[in-house]
Amino acid sequence: MPFSDQIAPLRFEALAERIADATPAQVEIALSRERPGPGDLAALVSPAAVPSLQIIKERAGAITTQRFGRVVNLYAPLYLSNRCTNHCAYCGFTSGSDIERSDLSVEEAVENASILVEEGFRHVLLVTGEDPGRYGVDDIEKVVTAIGGMFHSISIEVFPMTADDYARLERAGVDGLTLYQETYDPGCYASMHPAGPKRDFAGRLEAVERGGGAGFRTLGIGALLGLAPWRCEAVAIAAHALHLSRRFWRSRIAVSFPRIVPAGRGFDPPCPVMDDEFVHMMAALRLVLPDAEFVVSTREPAALRDRLVGLAVTRMSAGSKTAPGAYVTRGAGEQFCVVDDRTPAEVADMLVRQGYDPVWKDFDRTLRG
Ligand code: SF4
Secondary structure, X not given: OOHHHHOOOOOHHHHHHHHHOOOHHHHHHHHHOOOOXXXXXXXXXXXXXXXXXXXXXXXXXXHHHHHHOOEEEEEEEEEEEOOOOOOOOOOOOOOOOOXXXXXXXXXXXXXXXXXXXXXXXXXXXXXXXXXXXXXXXXXXXXXXXXXXXXXXXXXXXXXXXXXXXXHHXXXXXXXXXEOOOEOOXXXXXXXXXXXXXXXXXXXXXXXXXXXXXXXXXXXXXXXXXXXXXXXXXXXXXXXXXXXXXXXXXXXXXXEEOOEOOOOOOOOOOOOOOOHHHHHHHHHHHHHHOOOOEEEEOOOOOHHHHHHHOOOOOOEXXXXXXXXXXXXXXXXXXXXXXXXOOOOHHHHHHHHHHOOOEEEOOOOOHHHHO
């Protein structure tokens, strides 16, 4: 059964009540288990768990170290196009916004990619808006082919595709797919996506499964934190991740934790997530998803990113630019403002100071098959 069918009974109102009603005794039971299950997560993220947060954080840190070692993978996004036909209320690329629109030619993409290689990156995340009629799978495939020899891992965060198109990109050299659901609350989803193909809540969930069927090595999911209550999103993310890991057991599941950062047009998140809540969410999820990659971007401030090392994070972006071409030129039309603006070398130094190895390459392109 696809996850879009499974999530229907996960009504956010009922879930919020269950979380609010969780008791310290339920938290204690969850923490008494060697491996808490998804049924424990409502208690672990609840307000009743706040007095136990230190214990949750310590267990999360121990699990992360045991499963991943003292390493953090580094990657960089490479924005190829900022055109978009969707109307997401929170995004700088939203259709109708007056930002300067552009696409990178293959030559420009290679030029920008060369900067990332010089900085040390061997894992790149190709990002576009969602306007496949103007920047589509053919364009992405050409870039993947052109930069294939420069990186050991190429992921995409683009528009939902057919199974055939995902398979085509996988053959071209893409090994990771990221597609955020943005929010798992269908009501909130509808209000945040008033027009455009992204209105299709179930269709977006199903696209990740098509990516799993295409054989991507990594399947990345996440909610945009700030849209709906984070405690409910955490429970839904865990259910989604566990579903994908069961169905696509050869793929590694990656969970990203993007928090809303205002783009130029401004957007007030209806359910803002405070730093301590962000940490709570990540730590509680680690107890239930011990093997998932946890990804934190440069949307977060440096001091918080530093705190997350050793807690649950296993992958970080660094030195990010969020407009097409911005590694080489001024790059107009950014998706969101980068908050941690340290250079990749500075982020790597921070990791070393904390006793962690910055990993620029955790896969070899010869293994792409
Ligand atoms: S979030 Fe994605 S789909 Fe929505 S406006 Fe931004 S780029 Fe387009």
